[in-house]
Amino acid sequence: MKFDFKADVLPHFLAISSFYLIVVLYFSPIVFDGKMMFQTDILQWEGSAKELLEHRENTGEEALWTNRMFGGMPAYLIHLDPKGDITNFLIKVFTFGLPHPISALFFGMVSMYILLLSFKVRPVIALIGAWAFSFNTFNFLSLEAGHNAKIWAVCIIPLILAGVHMAFNNKKLLGLVITALAVLLQLKFNHLQITYYTLLLVIVYGIGQLVHAYRKQQLPAFAKTTGMLLLAAMLGVIGHSARLSAVLEYGAYSIRGERNLPAFNQNDSGLDKEYAFNWSSGKLETFTLLIPNYFGGATQEAVPKNSASEKALRANGIDNAQVNQFIKGAPTYWGDQPFTGGPMYGGSIMIFLFVLGILFAPASYRNTFLAMTVLTLLLSWGKNLAWFNYTLFDYLPGYNKFRAVSMALGMTLFVIPLFGAIGLENVMRKIKEKETKKTFFIGTVITLGLILLGIVFASMMGYQSSMPNSGYPDWLMTALKSDRKSMLMSDALRSAIFITISAAFIGLVLFNKLKITYSVLGIGAMVLIDLWGVNSRYLDKDSFTNDPSEQHFAATPADNKISADKDYFRVLNIQNPFNDARTSYRFNSIGGYHGAKMSRYNDLIDRILGSEINGFVQKAQEGNFDYKGIQALNMLNTKYLMAGRAENAVFLNPEANGPAWFPESIEGTKTNEEEIEALAKINTKVTATYNAQDNGNQSINTGKGSIKLKSYSPDVLAYTASVEKSGLVVFSEIYYPKGWKAFIDGQETPILRVNYLLRGLVLPEGEHMVEMRFEPTSYYQWEYISIFAQYLVVLSLIFVVFINLKTKQEPTV
Known part of the structure; x- marks a missing residue:
């Protein structure tokens, strides 16, 4: 088989090389210096998984249960790496050995690049879409927090849609095996909420294909392709059927399943509405897609020197140290969420290109991707659009198992660069058409107009949070509002500049002053500069450190005192016990850190443990250590209570019931309510x-x-x-x-x-x-079937790729 190297190989080689280089450059401290990010959730995971990792190291076997978290829970919710699983090897091969988790960003670029090529977008434009998708701030904020599984699941979405799109567009076999592979890889990371959102996007795409098939009188072909895609996806699912079946089985017994105790004004199953929708993006917060500091950035952000807040503090005689502390982490965020690590920003340029997509792309694409965008925005608004989202929560199968719905903006940030790149491609295709200049000018004005509209809305809101007043004096709140306004206006101007420069690059092509390739590369450079600049506000060189776990888990005098006891027992860390897994690193813990606690254990926390712990602490502060008053803790064999890191902060409980x-x-009791009420009164020994x-x-x-x-x-x-x-x-x-x-x-x-x-x-x-x-x-019962399915997916992919290379068939749309 003969290759035209310049046409068939070089563009893709350069694109993939750029993906690799960009990731390596941004994360050079990780790649070259062996440093790591201080990721809070990963430290929590490390604490919760320590027993499982040690067990595998010592025995070579995977433990399916751990007693380190919440008294005991299935281990496959925390960590599982079964023998024969090929997905880890695949990830290493596909990412050329890049370290985890930054390898996800590289994979995301490759996935988006493949997806855009399947939509007949030229490589140089697909390059921009790929950069913008992986380098949005949603991914970087998730990295900072340690939501590595979420990033990976998101970065595989383009590959799933690429497979589906190919299957519907004369690349059936390749599309089917890519779909199976992508589903297999996404489910590896066990982030079912992202998988659920992915399914919704695929359904929207499928509806678009159904409408197209109906108009073309091709419904039988549509049904056949849909059926084959379902089988391909099912093969990917079976590749993780052992873990998934166990996890889904556990769901009924977790806080996401049916309730054991009655709850006022709540569903009989699934999460509590208030808990599920606590992180709901505000409607106006959507403007952060266009203006990063529209709502003040992160919950706490540094304000510039001589800011209004600093001047107000000094004018009111506040101590210099307090002033410096305040301005380094001022409460600049004024959105609807309890707190946030930063804005969901995907690049003002991509919003501009998205608008051009609405104006220039074929109607079928426009309708499909607009529907995806609107749906994901509505989902992200959560309780701020209660009539819609509460209805879905009550009636959409499985939706009440998930929380933090603002996460749906991550899906919006998948659609925007995808359709933005398609939009730019269609502008370039229509560069010589009579109406192109006029329509392009309208698109530019609309996008800049959106910035002005956002400024007007923010001014009407008075830069004031809808959340309860923080208690700051009026003079400080006035200064804070002034700083919030300055932050918004600065970023609004910044976004307008990037949009104008990008529009100028396109304009130069429209007036035959610049070649398309150079114009697109210029826009790409602006996209990188834009996103790089915003991301570095939250993840910069100071975010990298030498193995943070070494310091985080370093043994304290309290740890050493408890570790000297070789009996079997549990430990209660009185300091934030149910949101911390550090204790789990060494000891069987009463608490832990996980979003799917066992339902009955959560009932025990709510009904008994919380009040027991508070009562014990209050009495202990008076010098009365009432160990007989903590009967539920005693039945859990809580031999030690820890109130700090010093040796004298450890208290031996002589009343623990033992194993x-x-x-x-x-x-005897007849109902769960009777039983837990009785449990609160008895001597459990x-x-x-x-x-x-x-x-x-x-x-x-x-x-x-x-x-x-x-x-x-x-x-x-x-x-x-x-x-x-x-x-x-x-x-x-x-x-x-x-x-x-x-x-x-x-x-x-x-x-x-x-x-x-x-x-x-x-x-x-x-x-x-x-x-x-x-x-x-x-x-x-699924263990060996899972492994067989994984190898079947990989062998099918190798076979189909070989056939495609041999016949050199080009994909058609």
């Missing part, structure tokens, strides 16, 4: 609660004897028991019915749910070996 015990009495209806109506009695933990691993616990009287034993382990199995002397026996969320067994008289193993059928 397992024989209760002296059993209090003496009494157990029991709901017979939830345990197959099995009647149980109290027993007598002793039981000790013999050995421990994350998903296998072994005990020795000496039973004087047959009866109930309560274990300080979280009850989860989908995987935990109990064996008495090798004979499987049912696990009972007692004390609302603990495991119980009825032991017969005598000496016994008791073992509990976590063996979820949902995972193991």
